[in-house]
Amino acid sequence: MVTLKDLAQRVNRSVTTVSRALAGYSDVSPKTRELVTKAAADMGYIPNTMAQRLQKSSTDTLGIILPGYGEGFSEPFFTEFLAGIGKMSSKYGYDLLVTYVHTRDELATYKKMIVSRRVDGFIIVRTLCVDERVKYLCETGFPFAAFGRVDHDNCFPLVDEDGEYAMGLIADHLAERNHKRIGVICPPQFIKSAKVRLTGLKKGLLKYGITLDPDLVQIGSFDQKGGYEHAKLLLGLPDPPTAIVGFNDMVAMGAVHAAHDMGLNVGKNLAITGFDDIPMAEFCRPPLTTIRQPINQIGGMVTELLIQRIKTAGDTDFEVQQTILKPELIVRESSGG
Amino acid sequence: MVTLKDLAQRVNRSVTTVSRALAGYSDVSPKTRELVTKAAADMGYIPNTMAQRLQKSSTDTLGIILPGYGEGFSEPFFTEFLAGIGKMSSKYGYDLLVTYVHTRDELATYKKMIVSRRVDGFIIVRTLCVDERVKYLCETGFPFAAFGRVDHDNCFPLVDEDGEYAMGLIADHLAERNHKRIGVICPPQFIKSAKVRLTGLKKGLLKYGITLDPDLVQIGSFDQKGGYEHAKLLLGLPDPPTAIVGFNDMVAMGAVHAAHDMGLNVGKNLAITGFDDIPMAEFCRPPLTTIRQPINQIGGMVTELLIQRIKTAGDTDFEVQQTILKPELIVRESSGG
DNA sequence: CTGAAAGCGCTAACAC
DNA sequence: GTGTTAGCGCTTTCAG
Numbered sequence: 001m002v003t004l005k006d007l008a009q010r011v012n013r014s015v016t017t018v019s020r021a022l023a024g025y026s027d028v029s030p031k032t033r034e035l036v037t038k039a040a041a042d043m044g045y046i047p048n049t050m051a052q053r054l055q056k057s058s059t060d061t062l063g064i065i066l067p068g069y070g071e072g073f074s075e076p077f078f079t080e081f082l083a084g085i086g087k088m089s090s091k092y093g094y095d096l097l098v099t100y101v102h103t104r105d106e107l108a109t110y111k112k113m114i115v116s117r118r119v120d121g122f123i124i125v126r127t128l129c130v131d132e133r134v135k136y137l138c139e140t141g142f143p144f145a146a147f148g149r150v151d152h153d154n155c156f157p158l159v160d161e162d163g164e165y166a167m168g169l170i171a172d173h174l175a176e177r178n179h180k181r182i183g184v185i186c187p188p189q190f191i192k193s194a195k196v197r198l199t200g201l202k203k204g205l206l207k208y209g210i211t212l213d214p215d216l217v218q219i220g221s222f223d224q225k226g227g228y229e230h231a232k233l234l235l236g237l238p239d240p241p242t243a244i245v246g247f248n249d250m251v252a253m254g255a256v257h258a259a260h261d262m263g264l265n266v267g268k269n270l271a272i273t274g275f276d277d278i279p280m281a282e283f284c285r286p287p288l289t290t291i292r293q294p295i296n297q298i299g300g301m302v303t304e305l306l307i308q309r310i311k312t313a314g315d316t317d318f319e320v321q322q323t324i325l326k327p328e329l330i331v332r333e334s335s336g337g
Numbered sequence: 338m339v340t341l342k343d344l345a346q347r348v349n350r351s352v353t354t355v356s357r358a359l360a361g362y363s364d365v366s367p368k369t370r371e372l373v374t375k376a377a378a379d380m381g382y383i384p385n386t387m388a389q390r391l392q393k394s395s396t397d398t399l400g401i402i403l404p405g406y407g408e409g410f411s412e413p414f415f416t417e418f419l420a421g422i423g424k425m426s427s428k429y430g431y432d433l434l435v436t437y438v439h440t441r442d443e444l445a446t447y448k449k450m451i452v453s454r455r456v457d458g459f460i461i462v463r464t465l466c467v468d469e470r471v472k473y474l475c476e477t478g479f480p481f482a483a484f485g486r487v488d489h490d491n492c493f494p495l496v497d498e499d500g501e502y503a504m505g506l507i508a509d510h511l512a513e514r515n516h517k518r519i520g521v522i523c524p525p526q527f528i529k530s531a532k533v534r535l536t537g538l539k540k541g542l543l544k545y546g547i548t549l550d551p552d553l554v555q556i557g558s559f560d561q562k563g564g565y566e567h568a569k570l571l572l573g574l575p576d577p578p579t580a581i582v583g584f585n586d587m588v589a590m591g592a593v594h595a596a597h598d599m600g601l602n603v604g605k606n607l608a609i610t611g612f613d614d615i616p617m618a619e620f621c622r623p624p625l626t627t628i629r630q631p632i633n634q635i636g637g638m639v640t641e642l643l644i645q646r647i648k649t650a651g652d653t654d655f656e657v658q659q660t661i662l663k664p665e666l667i668v669r670e671s672s673g674g
Numbered sequence: 675c676t677g678a679a680a681g682c683g684c685t686a687a688c689a690c
Numbered sequence: 691g692t693g694t695t696a697g698c699g700c701t702t703t704c705a706g
Contacts, residue, residue, distance in 0.1 A: 017677070019702090048698085050387055052701080053387040054684090068420065079412040083437055090436060099432070100423030100433075101427070116385070253620060257621070279560065284590065351692065352683090353693060364691060391682090391698050391699070392683080
């Protein structure tokens with residue numbers, strides 16, 4: 001491994017000078033600079049990252065901590081999100097450290113990463129209504145940015161969808177098609193986005209004088225399996241819904257499957273909607289009416305917010321950047337086209 | 338941030354002694370050890386990772402480098418794979434560094450990570466028949482482990498599916514159901530797994546005296562969209578296939594969609610098979626006949642191989658560990674049940 | 675314009 | 691048992 005010292009020897013200069021030449025300081029003679037630059041290229045010099053990090057006491061690394069299994073964050077959606085984060089990180093020269101945690105105590109992992117100085121900041125996904133991670137990071141002032149809001153103090157950099165607005169679009173869509181008995185399959189309500197969406201749906205329907213029958217609200221699903229089972233319950237009721245709103249596309253697809261098993265024709269005698277617009281939503285049968293969010297870009301946006309936050313970490317009076325995105329309704333056959 | 342020095346001052350010992358007490362060296366008096374341990378807990382001492390890494394010149398970090406978009410590696414499949422890697426890494430105390438690369442020159446990223454000493458080893462996914470990454474890493478002797486083999490020298494730690502065997506199962510399955518004209522939709526043949534699978538399918542069918550009509554082999558798809566388009570081509574032929582073999586589940590689902598658009602009843606007058614058994618395969622319509630691989634565990638296995646390789650990096654004569662897994666055929670409705 | 679010296683926090687020979 | 695010293699590779703005062 002070639003070090004600054006090796007380089008210095010080669011060009012007959014001190015380590016200091018070489019370091020400065022490479023760092024682009026102005027107080028280096030053009031001759032020396034060229035000499036050094038050439039030699040560096042020649043010998044294939046690349047700084048030792050760990051040495052730099054130790055000395056700067058910053059890591060140029062962003063952390064994302066994920067639960068062992070991605071409950072509530074559907075896979076295709078997540079993959080794109082992660083890619084968005086990764087792309088933006090590398091654009092700004094940051095490494096991305098991904099940690100999977102299997103224990104209950106997620107917070108311990110955050111603490112460990114902070115105190116062992118492994119990352120400069122965190123990206124938080126799938127915020128909870130009461131989110132210990134957010135609380136902790138806010139208290140300690142450690143940089144982070146989130147995709148999603150929380151119930152308590154939203155005083156941190158974040159990007160979020162306007163879930164209420166999105167569900168308003170769904171409500172309009174279904175109401176226009178004369179649905180009155182509407183079923184819902186959603187993730188646990190301690191997940192912030194799930195709560196917002198349910199509230200939004202209720203509000204949206206109320207505009208049309210429709211209220212949700214509590215029996216038709218199935219809570220606790222986040223994947224196809226859950227969607228399947230909950231849809232079976234709903235459709236087996238004496239007075240079943242004519243439309244089912246799934247809170248993500250996976251759930252909706254599970255519901256489609258259940259409907260089919262029960263001899264229903266989705267899009268004809270039952271409407272089903274999803275959320276996320278994963279690539280498959282267009283290519284499943286029937287194609288899914290859903291809400292589109294530019295998840296890849298969202299990943300990038302959160303990352304940019306975080307990096308900005310890290311760079312202004314010293315500033316006492318930085319502005320908290322927040323972006324709320326208006327999602328878009330994509331109408332396909334599953335809701336009657 | 339509390340450092341060894343702080344600790345040393347507190348207990349009136351030298352930094353060295355404190356370090357050794359914490360590292361569990363035997364030449365420390367029990368009294369000192371206890372004193373130190375207690376103080377460390379008290380002050381919340383955690384070693385500075387970067388300092389440790391600089392001094393050990395090892396990073397305790399595994400790297401995985403991904404193309405900007407996961408072509409050829411279906412999303413749900415990939416998520417599980419990554420989770421498997423992440424879980425195992427953290428079990429062994431390794432960090433996982435994920436890098437997304439958008440440029441053509443993937444290899445440059447590998448080189449950079451190595452020479453800037455950012456990771457101790459790499460996990461390679463989606464091996465190519467002629468794989469520059471593998472070649473380079475083999476040449477330089479930098480530790481890595483791969484999911485998949487290559488055409489050239491397979492002299493490295495790897496886990497792979499037995500793709501030939503898997504396709505044999507598909508061939509048996511279709512032949513038993515009297516299919517003779519069989520269509521294929523597969524990724525580009527420079528991807529090793531795609532090539533192996535195609536070879537395997539041909540071999541498997543030959544046992545029944547069936548040969549693949551070249552017109553029925555569509556090459557170049559890896560997602561639903563490609564599957565959809567290629568299936569349309571196949572089914573639009575004057576003498577269309579009675580079965581379509583998709584080389585992954587996404588492609589197969591796209592094909593299902595195309596078949597439906599053309600008025601065919603998948604599982605009845607057209608058989609379609611997939612590969613991977615992503616969670617959705619069970620819950621789409623019709624449920625997909627496919628090949629199951631324990632992808633989460635595979636991720637873990639590759640990771641273990643890599644860690645083992647890293648730990649034996651000095652040894653001149655380490656044994657190259659390789660595991661080839663027998664996949665399993667999952668029969669569902671899409672192929673007639 | 676350049677170099678000597680200090681230090682980031684830690685570990686490991688090597689004395690005592 | 692414990693401390694002194696040196697050094698991982700880099701950046702950054704501070705003199706000259």
